[in-house]
Each structure stands twice: as C-alpha cells, then as structure tokens.
Amino acid sequence: MNLLISRHILRPFLSKHFLYNHILPTISSTNSSSSLILKRFSSSSSKNDNNNNNIEKLENRKDFEEKFKKFERNEKNQTVNIALYMASMAVLMLGLTYASVPLYKMFCEATGFDGIIRKSEDDDIISANVRQLSQRTDKAHPLLRIHFSSTPSSLLPWTFEPEQREIFIKPGETALAFYRAKNESNRPIIGIATYNVQPSQAAFYFNKIQCFCFEEQRLEPGEEIDMPVFFYIDPDFVRDPSLQGVHDISLSYTFFESKGTEHLALMGGDPSVAHVRLKPSETLPYAHRHNDKVKALSS
Amino acid sequence: MTSYTLGQKYISPIKPERGVFPLDHEGECKESMLKYMLCLSRHDNKPSNCQDESKTYFQCRMDRNLMKKHEWEDLGYHHEQQQQQQK
Numbered sequence: 101m102n103l104l105i106s107r108h109i110l111r112p113f114l115s116k117h118f119l120y121n122h123i124l125p126t127i128s129s130t131n132s133s134s135s136l137i138l139k140r141f142s143s144s145s146s147k148n149d150n151n152n153n154n155i156e157k158l159e160n161r162k163d164f165e166e167k168f169k170k171f172e173r174n175e176k177n178q179t180v181n182i183a184l185y186m187a188s189m190a191v192l193m194l195g196l197t198y199a200s201v202p203l204y205k206m207f208c209e210a211t212g213f214d215g216i217i218r219k220s221e222d223d224d225i226i227s228a229n230v231r232q233l234s235q236r237t238d239k240a241h242p243l244l245r246i247h248f249s250s251t252p253s254s255l256l257p258w259t260f261e262p263e264q265r266e267i268f269i270k271p272g273e274t275a276l277a278f279y280r281a282k283n284e285s286n287r288p289i290i291g292i293a294t295y296n297v298q299p300s301q302a303a304f305y306f307n308k309i310q311c312f313c314f315e316e317q318r319l320e321p322g323e324e325i326d327m328p329v330f331f332y333i334d335p336d337f338v339r340d341p342s343l344q345g346v347h348d349i350s351l352s353y354t355f356f357e358s359k360g361t362e363h364l365a366l367m368g369g370d371p372s373v374a375h376v377r378l379k380p381s382e383t384l385p386y387a388h389r390h391n392d393k394v395k396a397l398s399s
Numbered sequence: 400m401t402s403y404t405l406g407q408k409y410i411s412p413i414k415p416e417r418g419v420f421p422l423d424h425e426g427e428c429k430e431s432m433l434k435y436m437l438c439l440s441r442h443d444n445k446p447s448n449c450q451d452e453s454k455t456y457f458q459c460r461m462d463r464n465l466m467k468k469h470e471w472e473d474l475g476y477h478h479e480q481q482q483q484q485q486k
Contacts (some may be wrong), residue, residue: 177449230474231472244446263436264436266444267439268445269446273475276453276456277434278435305435325422327422328432
C-alpha cells in the first residue's frame with residue numbers, strides 16, 4: 101500500500117516529461133557552447149551551411165514551443181478539472197444540508213429514534229391492535245413505572261402540571277392519565293403541546309391512543325382544564341433486548357403558544373378580523389400589564 | 400420535538416393516532432375524573448385496579464360528544480381482565 105502511494109507520488113518525477121528534460125537538451129545543445137564552438141570554427145564555412153543550421157535551429161525551436169504549449173494547455177485543463185470537481189463537491193454538500201431536514205424527520209418517524217413517536221396509523225388498525233393486546237401481554241412481567249412531567253414554555257403564562265406523578269402498569273395494559281392546565285393571563289391563548297418519551301428506545305413501544313397534543317388548544321383567560329392522555333406500552337417491549345433492565349419510562353409534555361395566531365386568540369377566534377396584525381408589544385404574554393402602567397401614569 | 404426549540408419555529412400539527420381529546424371546557428366530566436384520581440391514589444397509582452372509574456370517565460365523554468364512541472374492547476377493556484380484577 102505504501103509502495104503504491106510512493107510510486108504514485110514519484111510518478112511525475114519518473115516521467116520523462118517532467119522538467120521538459122527531453123525538450124531542453126535540444127535547445128541547450130544547439131544554444132550552448134557546442135553551437136558557439138561550431139559557429140566559431142565554422143565561420144570560415146560557407147554561408148549556406150550557416151543558413152541550414154539556422155533553419156534547423158528554427159524548426160527545433162518551433163517544435164519545442166508547440167510541445168510546451170500543449171503541455172501548458174494540459175496543465176490548465178487539469179487545474180480547471182480540479183477546480184470544477186471541488187466546486188461540485190461544495191454544491192453537493194450544501195444540497196445535502198438542506199435535504200437533511202426532511203430526511204431526518206422521515207428517519208425518525210420510521211425508527212422512533214431519540215424519543216420521537218411512531219407515525220399515526222388507521223383507526224381500524226389501532227382498534228384491531230388494542231383488541232389483540234390482552235392476548236399478547238405477558239402477565240408475569242413486573243410493573244413498569246411511567247413518570248409524568250411537564251415543561252411549560254417560559255413565554256406561555258399557563259400553569260401546566262400532571263395530575264399524577266407516576267403510574268404502574270404492565271406492558272399491554274391501557275392506562276389513563278391526566279394533566280391540568282390553567283391560563284393565568286387575561287387574554288385567550290391558543291397553545292400546542294408536544295411530548296417526548298424517554299428512554300429513546302422505549303418511545304418506539306409507546307402507543308398513544310388519544311391525547312391532547314399536536315392540536316391547537318384554546319384556553320380563555322383564567323380557564324382551568326383537565327387534559328387526559330390514553331396510552332399503552334406495546335407488549336413487544338418485553339422482547340426487546342436493548343430494553344431488558346428498563347422499568348422506568350418518562351413522558352414529558354411541553355406547551356407552546358401557537359405562533360401567528362395570537363391575534364386570532366385576541367379577537368375571540370373571529371375569522372373576519374383574521375387580517376388584523378398585532379404589534380409585537382401587544383403579543384407579549386403580559387401586554388395587559390403594560391397598558392395598566394400607562395393608565396396609571398397618565399391619570 | 401423536545402422542549403428546547405427556540406419557540407420561534409411554527410410547529411405544524413400532526414394528527415395523533417386516534418385524534419385528540421376535545422377539550423372539556425365546561426368541566427362536565429370533572430367529577431368522574433376526580434373519582435378516578437382518588438381511586439388511583441388509593442390503589443397505589445395502579446390503573447388496572449381502577450378500570451371502573453376510567454370506564455365511567457370515558458362513558459361521560461362519549462355521552463357528551465367529547466369523544467368518538469368506541470366499544471370497550473377498542474379501549475383495551477376485556478372481560479377476562481375484568482374477571483381477574485374481581486377475583
């Protein structure tokens with residue numbers, strides 16, 4: 101391997117074209133001391149000889165120039181080729197960066213990698229799956245602990261807590277759990293929830309039958325609401341070798357304010373005023389407090 | 400989809416498996432929910448012992464059009480399991 105590489109490196113040096121060694125000697129030989137000697141000692145020779153010599157010299161020179169030009173063109177072609185190759189690699193990498201976002205999403209949904217839940221299926225398939233659950237459950241398996249947690253977005257003035265910290269179920273059992281959310285501000289807010297399951301491998305087996313996520317939930321000011329989650333852990337969970345010692349699963353929810361719809365919430369969901377755009381200061385969670393301050397100062 | 404997005408990106412909603420529980424704005428099923436929570440706390444947070452209460456809750460939702468009507472088997476409640484619980 102090393103030999104091949106060294107040969108590859110040495111090849112230009114070995115080529116007889118390197119350094120124009122095959123061309124130069126013809127010039128040097130004609131223009132060096134030998135030619136001078138020839139000139140001196142043949143000064144007495146006839147002028148025809150001289151002319152012949154000159155013609156020969158000219159031809160050799162032209163020949164050399166042609167060969168040199170060809171060599172130069174090849175060199176240029178090579179450098180242009182290399183430059184094009186590099187440019188195309190750069191463009192390819194840029195394209196891959198853009199393509200990676202949807203590709204990654206597809207990969208995550210297909211494999212449930214890193215806590216992403218599997219894509220949704222047909223209603224009939226789900227019902228069939230749930231019906232078959234009791235046959236597939238391993239009754240002797242120890243209980244799994246499902247831990248619930250919540251992370252309200254810092255910009256969202258909601259209190260959002262799970263009603264129960266943890267529940268104990270067997271894989272294959274359906275379970276009902278609740279979260280409670282309260283809108284603390286005095287404007288209607290539309291929120292969206294997303295969730296994540298840890299450990300990541302377990303997310304593949306986490307099947308939620310119904311929940312309150314991924315859809316916009318609108319809460320009036322001061323409204324408090326109970327949100328149920330209905331799910332089960334697939335019985336194949338016990339047969340997964342990478343989940344052998346796992347008895348704890350963590351489900352965490354996060355609520356965001358739905359962007360771009362703050363004005364809808366403010367206008368009471370009336371589509372006829374959907375064109376109204378709020379100023380950024382009016383979309384802040386505690387915009388009402390700002391107004392109060394202004395009133396206090398002016399009055 | 401973890402909790403650390405910068406909050407500026409618009410999250411396009413994807414439909415979950417069987418859809419979303421419509422919000423119970425009037426709190427019509429809050430009573431049965433509280434009963435279920437009581438049962439859970441009594442039985443050491445094991446929902447398998449509280450199947451009756453959860454059934455009541457689902458029934459309440461289905462009656463008030465807050466949930467699509469399903470058979471009990473579709474929701475994972477089987478007669479075998481019930482008999483085992485009673486034993």
